[in-house]
Amino acid sequence: MAIQVIKDKCKGCKLCLKACPFDAIEMDGKLAVINEKCTACNQCIDACPFKAIEKTGDDEAVDLSAYKNVWVFAEQRNGKLMNVALELIGEGYRLAKEISADTKICAVLIGDNIGHLADECYAYGAEEVILIEDPLLKNYTTDAYTKVLVDACHEYKPELVIYGATHIGRDLAPRVAARMNTGLTADCTRLDIKVSSYIEYADKNTTLDTSTLDPKDPSTGIKQTRPAFGGNLMATIICPKTRPQMSTVRPGVMQKRDKVEGAKGELTVYKPQIAESDIHVKIVDIVKSAKELVSLTDAEIICSGGRGLGDPSGFELIKKFADKVGGVVGSSRAAVDAGWIDHSHQVGQTGTTVKPKIYFACGISGAIQHLAGMQTSDIIVAINKDPDAPIFEVADFGIVGDLYKVIPQIIEEWDNAEE
Ligand code: FAD
Numbered sequence: 001m002a003i004q005v006i007k008d009k010c011k012g013c014k015l016c017l018k019a020c021p022f023d024a025i026e027m028d029g030k031l032a033v034i035n036e037k038c039t040a041c042n043q044c045i046d047a048c049p050f051k052a053i054e055k056t057g058d059d060e061a062v063d064l065s066a067y068k069n070v071w072v073f074a075e076q077r078n079g080k081l082m083n084v085a086l087e088l089i090g091e092g093y094r095l096a097k098e099i100s101a102d103t104k105i106c107a108v109l110i111g112d113n114i115g116h117l118a119d120e121c122y123a124y125g126a127e128e129v130i131l132i133e134d135p136l137l138k139n140y141t142t143d144a145y146t147k148v149l150v151d152a153c154h155e156y157k158p159e160l161v162i163y164g165a166t167h168i169g170r171d172l173a174p175r176v177a178a179r180m181n182t183g184l185t186a187d188c189t190r191l192d193i194k195v196s197s198y199i200e201y202a203d204k205n206t207t208l209d210t211s212t213l214d215p216k217d218p219s220t221g222i223k224q225t226r227p228a229f230g231g232n233l234m235a236t237i238i239c240p241k242t243r244p245q246m247s248t249v250r251p252g253v254m255q256k257r258d259k260v261e262g263a264k265g266e267l268t269v270y271k272p273q274i275a276e277s278d279i280h281v282k283i284v285d286i287v288k289s290a291k292e293l294v295s296l297t298d299a300e301i302i303c304s305g306g307r308g309l310g311d312p313s314g315f316e317l318i319k320k321f322a323d324k325v326g327g328v329v330g331s332s333r334a335a336v337d338a339g340w341i342d343h344s345h346q347v348g349q350t351g352t353t354v355k356p357k358i359y360f361a362c363g364i365s366g367a368i369q370h371l372a373g374m375q376t377s378d379i380i381v382a383i384n385k386d387p388d389a390p391i392f393e394v395a396d397f398g399i400v401g402d403l404y405k406v407i408p409q410i411i412e413e414w415d416n417a418e419e
Contacts, residue, residue, distance in 0.1 A: 002056050003040055005032050009052035019047030023280075037278075039178055067243040070096040071130070071158040073149070074107040074121055075168055077140075081117050083298055084164030084251035086124045091191060091254035092162055093125040095222070098193045099159070104128050104266075108152065108161075110145055112138035122265040125257040130156070130268045136279065137272070139286065140168050143279045146175040148272040153180055155270070158244045160222055162191070165248040177246045183239040184246040185224035189253050189372075190234075192223040222247070227349060227372055250353040251297045253376070296345070296352040301327030301360075304347055304374075305335055308363020308384065308403060312340035318362060321407050324414050330354065330374075332364045348373035362403045366391025383407065 012030030024037035025044060032044075032053070045053045070092045074085040089107055096105040106128040107121035118129040132148050145168075153161070153176065161176070163169035165187050177184035221238050222245045228235035239245040296302060303322040305315055315329065322329045330352075331345040347354055349369040359377035364370060366382070366389055374380070375394050382395035383403045392398040399406050 003034050003038050003042075003044065004054055004056045005034060006052045006054060007031060009050050011050055011052070013049070015047045015049065016044035016053060019043045039175070040181070041178075062242050064243055067157045067159040069104045069106055069128075069156070069158050070099070071106050071108050071161045071244070072126070073161065073163040073169065073172070074109050074117070074126075074129075075164055075166060076109065076111055076114055076117055077168075079111070079114055079117070081120055082164060082166060082251075083256075084166060084169075084249070086120070086256045087251065087254040088162050088164060088249060089121060089124045089126050090257040091249070092160075093127075093257060095160065095191060095193050096127075103159070106130055106158070106268075108132065108149070110137055110148060112136075118265075118267055119263075122263040123259045123261060125263075126265055128266040128268060130270055132270045132272050134272050134274055136274050136276065139283050141279050141281055141283070142171055142175060143281070144274055145172050146179065147278050148270075148274055149176050150179045151273060152270050153244060156268075160245045160247075163246070163248045165250045169248050173246055173248050180242075180244065180246075182242040182244055182246060183237075184248070185226055185237045185239075186248045188224045188226045188247045188249045190225040191247060191249070192225070193221070221245075232368065252353045252355040296328060296330055296347065296354050299328040299354065300357045301325050302330045302347070302354055302356045302358075302374075302377075303327045303360040303362065304330035304332065304345075304364060305341075305362050305403075306332035306364030306370075307334040307338065308365075309335065309340065310363075312338075314363070314403075315341050317404070317407055321360070321362075321411060324411050325358075325360075327356075327358070327360070330359075332367075332370050361391050361395070362407065364391055365389050366394065 010031050016032050017025050020043055022037045022039055024035050026033050026035055072085060072088040072092045075082045089105060092105040096103040104127045105125060107126040108130045109117055110132045112133055112135050114133060115131055118131060121129050130152060132152060136144055163173040173184055221240060223236050223238060224247050225234050225236045303318050305318040318329050329345055330347045331341045333346055333348055333351065335341050336343050336346045347370065349372040351373055353373045355376050357378045359374050359380045361382045363384065371394055380395045381397045382391040383399045383406050384391055385402050387400045
């Protein structure tokens with residue numbers, strides 16, 4: 001898909017220049033010309049009074065067989081890989097091997113002076129690392145990362161690109177998908193690959209237009225599953241006509257592979273074409289907020305409080321509990337919405353997905369949206385005064401009682417055990 005100026009109709013009025021948020025239109029004399037910064041956002045089409053700008057190429061068939069290998073955006077910050085990158089390398093490895101023996105799992109490292117991270121990617125399963133380094137990529141900016149990743153996608157044509165659903169992944173993936181004119185499924189909780197997936201879907205789903213699909217096409221398809229309608233049903237989404245297929249996956253959902261120290265793989269150094277003029281924001285300072293100190297994703301023990309705390313002071317007890325057992329404080333959305341605690345503590349569908357060794361749910365009913373973010377925890381302990389609370393259906397251990405009596409007792413027992 002592209003935006004095109006119809007030369008005969010363009011009057012050189014420059015209204016499209018003013019409407020374009022991406023500086024993607026220049027004037028060549030009296031003719032508007034679209035440049036490579038265009039994101040096909042349509043603003044110029046709406047702004048043009050002469051109907052001189054149109055969208056083209058919607059029906060261009062993509063050669064699916066030209067795309068190969070599974071890519072993971074191996075997100076790093078300050079030269080340290082995010083845990084989710086390693087989880088996705090594990091998942092990507094599984095998917096790549098299901099597609100075919102010669103499909104590679106590639107970790108894409110973007111930054112500056114980050115080559116040392118390649119070994120860690122290999123150790124967790126990456127067969128190839130695509131290294132994209134430049135001083136302009138030292139800190140994440142949407143413009144720079146989008147440009148270099150889109151350029152690399154055009155160059156190497158990956159079949160599938162997976163990103164962690166982190167703040168950066170959620171910002172980057174839709175930009176890249178739009179530039180590549182492909183689909184993106186956000187917040188996947190499950191990915192599956194089946195060689196005949198298109199045929200299978202065509203059989204089951206009569207609304208899918210199969211006329212453009214060739215059943216003999218050897219290309220594989222990915223089935224991307226994510227919660228929909230507030231978590232009440234799971235939607236499985238496919239991307240049958242365009243490539244790369246793209247998904248974001250929440251941290252903590254996929255499994256890392258066992259680390260193989262000293263594992264080696266192929267290194268591809270991709271020299272990015274990036275200039276300061278490609279970047280529209282200037283980073284003046286990076287201030288690490290106290291909020292970022294809550295690391296629910298990596299926590300082994302989480303003590304979460306919900307509306308059952310009754311008021312914000314209840315989190316003082318939860319904090320005391322968490323400090324005692326070496327955990328971090330989580331919360332339900334009801335507690336966040338009530339203004340009792342910051343959103344960075346929220347566990348669930350619209351909060352963080354967690355997978356600790358022990359999850360304590362204190363005064364939390366167990367709504368499906370909360371369960372979506374914690375039900376894969378190794379052990380769940382629920383404390384609730386209502387014996388019929390749904391949280392007990394997923395709990396390994398349930399304590400029916402007033403949390404203000406139960407938690408101090410646990411703390412006391414803990415103290416006794418330590419003496
Ligand atoms: P409640 O449902 O009110 O439960 C309070 C519980 O505390 C009750 O079970 C009660 O028996 C118990 N209780 C009360 N007093 C005591 C006491 N003294 N001792 C022990 N137990 C006590 N929710 C999330 O958590 N995370 C999300 O990410 C999220 N995303 C959402 C996204 C959408 C689109 C929607 C529609 C909703 C979302 N929700 C989310 C909200 C969710 O549906 C619930 O409203 C919320 O989880 C309820 O929080 P709660 O369990 O703390 O409160």
